[in-house]
Every structure is written in C-alpha cells, then in structure tokens.
Amino acid sequence: MDSSNFQYFRSGRRHQYIGGHMKNSPVRLQIPRPGHWYVTVDLGGYKGKVSSSVRILPGKLRPFVDKPLSTIPSLVRNDYDRQYDVFISHASEDKQAVVTPLAEALMGSGLSVWYDDFELKIGNSLRRNIDRGIASSRFGIVVLSKAFFGKGWPNYELDGLVTKSVNGEQVLLPIWYNITKDEVVSYSPSLADKLARNTTTQTVEEIAEEIVEVVRGEPIEI
Numbered sequence: 001m002d003s004s005n006f007q008y009f010r011s012g013r014r015h016q017y018i019g020g021h022m023k024n025s026p027v028r029l030q031i032p033r034p035g036h037w038y039v040t041v042d043l044g045g046y047k048g049k050v051s052s053s054v055r056i057l058p059g060k061l062r063p064f065v066d067k068p069l070s071t072i073p074s075l076v077r078n079d080y081d082r083q084y085d086v087f088i089s090h091a092s093e094d095k096q097a098v099v100t101p102l103a104e105a106l107m108g109s110g111l112s113v114w115y116d117d118f119e120l121k122i123g124n125s126l127r128r129n130i131d132r133g134i135a136s137s138r139f140g141i142v143v144l145s146k147a148f149f150g151k152g153w154p155n156y157e158l159d160g161l162v163t164k165s166v167n168g169e170q171v172l173l174p175i176w177y178n179i180t181k182d183e184v185v186s187y188s189p190s191l192a193d194k195l196a197r198n199t200t201t202q203t204v205e206e207i208a209e210e211i212v213e214v215v216r217g218e219p220i221e222i
Contacts (some may be wrong), residue, residue, distance in 0.1 A: 001037065001038050002036065003036050005026055018030075041052050047140070054145075078218045082112075083136050084112045084113060084136055084137040085106075085138055086111060086137055086141070086211065087140050088113065088142065089143065090145075090148065090154060091143070091148040091151045091218065092151075093145070094147055094148070095117070098204055099115070100115075102208055103117070103144075105204065105209075110212075111211075114122065114133035127156075130160075139170065139172075139214070141175060142173070142191075143175045144176065144179060144187075145176075172194060173196075174194050174196035175197050176196050176199065176200075
C-alpha cells in the first residue's frame with residue numbers, strides 16, 4: 001500500500017492495495033510508481049504468526065549501446081597542439097619572489113602562460129616539454145638574476161628563446177631581478193642591449209600589466 005491507503009487500512013476505512021490472497025511464498029509484486037510503500041500481511045481475522053521479509057529488486061536495465069570510440073571525447077587533454085602567449089624562463093630560486101606572482105598576474109589578465117609549475121607533471125620529459133613550450137609561445141619572458149646565470153636548464157631555455165627571437169619567430173622580454181646592467185653585460189652583452197624591465201624600479205604587477213599590453217598589441221610608454 002502507498003502511504004494514504006496504509007493510513008486508511010489502519011483506521012479501518014476502505015482502501016486499495018496491490019496483491020491479494022497469497023497461498024505460497026515468495027510473492028513478487030511490481031510497484032507501479034515511486035514513493036513510500038508499506039508491505040502489510042493480513043490474516044483475514046484468523047489467529048496466527050507470520051514471519052515476513054522484503055527484498056527490493058531493481059527494474060529492468062536499459063539495453064547497453066556501445067558507441068564508437070570516435071564519438072567519445074578524450075579524457076586526457078592533448079597539449080601537443082596547444083599555443084601559449086608567453087613562456088617564462090627563470091631560476092627556481094626566484095619563483096616565490098617574482099616568477100609565480102608574475103605568472104599568476106598574467107594568467108589573471110587572460111593570457112595563456114607556459115610556466116613549469118603549471119605545465120610539468122611527474123614523469124614528463126623535461127627537455128621535450130620545454131622545447132614544446134618554447135616552440136608554441138609567441139613571447140619569451142626571461143627573468144635574469146644571479147641565480148639564473150649559474151643554472152643549466154634556464155640557460156638551455158634562453159638559448160632556444162634567443163634563437164627564435166633572432167629568427168623573428170618570437171619576441172624576447174627580459175626582466176632584471178636584483179642585478180645591475182654591468183652584471184648582465186658580463187653574462188651576455190646582447191641581452192644587456194635589449195630593452196628590459198627591472199624589479200628595482202617597478203613592481204611585479206606593473207611589469208605584468210606592461211607585458212599584457214605588449215602581448216595584446218597595445219602601445220606602451222618606454
């Protein structure tokens with residue numbers, strides 16, 4: 001019985017139910033609709049004891065249709081064809097002070113950023129992913145610092161960025177972090193000749209705003 005008819009039954013009023021006079025068990029009843037249902041055993045006025053239990057059987061399953069794999073979206077993101085606005089080359093020692101705030105500010109402004117903390121996953125090939133990031137980025141940001149000058153991977157990245165810049169395939173955007181022009185000249189005279197932004201005269205947020213303007217093709221004041 002559903003809730004309403006069960007209350008009618010308990011109060012001795014006329015009621016409706018599913019079932020009938022059953023002589024054998026188990027008895028299988030089909031519930032016509034969802035809701036709160038009560039199983040009631042009535043001995044019809046006779047004395048006696050009845051032990052009962054209920055087991056709910058699920059409805060008939062819909063037939064399974066196996067779709068072709070070509071119609072199912074991939075669960076794994078394919079980054080091989082992904083394009084980036086900027087690639088950030090840096091030393092890990094400079095992440096907290098400069099690089100992470102810069103990357104987050106650029107992404108917050110709507111730019112797509114290749115930054116190792118965002119892109120590299122455990123087990124990835126470092127060289128292949130760096131090469132792919134450099135090749136697929138329109139602008140290369142290089143955070144030059146004392147730590148950068150002594151690092152192997154940042155210099156590997158810089159070589160790739162400079163090559164693309166010389167070939168006219170990418171724009172190089174240097175940022176000087178706690179270094180002087182003389183230190184940059186002693187490391188790379190060609191880099192010292194490029195227009196750069198300096199963290200001693202501008203905040204990371206201000207530098208990020210200028211980079212966004214350059215990437216979007218908006219003129220900036222030199």
